[in-house]
Amino acid sequence: MSFLTISSNKAELDVPAIHHFxxxxxxxxxxxxxxxxxxxxxxxxxxxxxxDGRQVAFARLISDSATRV
Numbered sequence: 001m002s003f004l005t006i007s008s009n010k011a012e013l014d015v016p017a018i019h020h021f022x023x024x025x026x027x028x029x030x031x032x033x034x035x036x037x038x039x040x041x042x043x044x045x046x047x048x049x050x051x052d053g054r055q056v057a058f059a060r061l062i063s064d065s066a067t068r069v
Contacts, residue, residue, distance in 0.1 A: 002051050002052050003051070004049055004050070004051055004056075005049070005050045005051075006047055006048070006049050006050075007047065007048055007050065008045065008046065008047050009048075010041060010042075010046055012048055012050070012055075013041065013046060013048045013055065013058065014048070014055040015034075015037065015038060015041065016034075017055060018037060018041075018055075018058050019032070019034045019037045019038075021058075022037060023037075040060060041060065043062075044060045044061060044062050045060070045061040045062075045063070046058070046059065046060050046061070047059045047060075047061075
């Protein structure tokens with residue numbers, strides 16, 4: 001049985017796969033440079049979802065970190 005795990009550990013993210021999807025398949029970031037994706041990840045709270053160690057989802061949360069509701 002496979003389980004979905006969610007992690008905020010950026011070291012676990014498959015950045016090349018994230019970049020590939022964003023730059024070739026998304027409707028909002030076609031052609032985005034890898035350096036821009038990496039900078040966005042570096043400065044955001046990110047989550048990866050994994051099944052059997054393979055990344056199946058990515059989410060990025062941005063905030064000014066001034067308030068929390």
